[in-house]
Amino acid sequence: MTKDVDAFGGLSVGLSNRLFFRLYQCANMLHKTGTRALDEHGITTQQWAVLGALTRPAFENGVAVGDLAAFLLVSRQNLAGVLSRLEVLDYVERAVDANDNRSRLVRLTAKGRSLWDKDMRSVIADYYDEALTGFSTEDKIHMIHYLDKMLHNFKALDPEAQPVSGTAAAAE
Amino acid sequence: MTKDVDAFGGLSVGLSNRLFFRLYQCANMLHKTGTRALDEHGITTQQWAVLGALTRPAFENGVAVGDLAAFLLVSRQNLAGVLSRLEVLDYVERAVDANDNRSRLVRLTAKGRSLWDKDMRSVIADYYDEALTGFSTEDKIHMIHYLDKMLHNFKALDPEAQPVSGTAAAAE
């Protein structure tokens, strides 16, 4: 009775496998529990991520679709679908960029801002408290550090995500 | 007592928000880069997770669909779709449980085992090496610990995943 170590032939691979499987499970649960937490408002985790990004000071005055996709690390076509649904619900709007008529700047509507501030923020704060039960501030910082490190490696693995030059979107 | 008076300006909520956004980004990149790494074999990260689970010693002789869904933390209906595609490709098969004719035991076929051993394992090992560049053994252990902790909280949040009693599937 071997442990999973044997199935992979080495301790190192076994550890990595365990880590990635946990990440996979956490990703599944993030979407499952996150969407359920915001179920009363009909918001999914992806919509949550979009709305949350749009509340960032850097995106306060609108962000280009491509930049937002790069920031969220999703494809442009996928983001377009999410944005369309949020637009129908009048939570976000697209305005033509005065500086570049090709570009449409996505931003929160008043209704979207209200949804975030009045309805979502407290729910999200409670969700964070529950999902991070037992995490000290140091734990969180360490976890963020590891996720950052992994993210950096992922980006190196991704041919699309290469231009990490100083654009506001790629910065963080 | 931390000061989360101003919701997202607060240090505590800000940290949690940052952590979850990183997790969200990592989840996106895991599926994007993972599927791309196995692209030559036409395997997605979900199929990877299923095949990987079936190579576990505990599942060597087959596992019930419901148990596998609980193990992977996905819905039964979702898993059914993934299994159907893998079945068409002759990587997995379903056999009636001798002990319970209702239950079908999912297991790897010889072709599936060969795919895993001859084609996928080395690719996955390389992928792990790249995605975990700069991670020491201690780093991995710490990361796993944090993911485990978060997973535990997620399960507490999930009404379906409550029966954490001694079933083999829920055990790990």
Add this chain to the structure above:
DNA sequence: AAAATAAGGTAAATATATTGACATAAAAGT
């Protein structure tokens, strides 16, 4: 034996998520 329970299959609706491909329009370079 009849009823309740459990496992699985299946269907449907919705929302992600990817890639590739094509169209449009505007900006930039030659």
Add this chain to the structure above:
DNA sequence: ACTTTTATGTCAATATATTTACCTTATTTT
């Protein structure tokens, strides 16, 4: 002016992923 690049939109195909719901079958309980 012409060409190329850029930004977006859109369509299509495929694969996840969720929930609700119903059906079948088999086991278990009454």
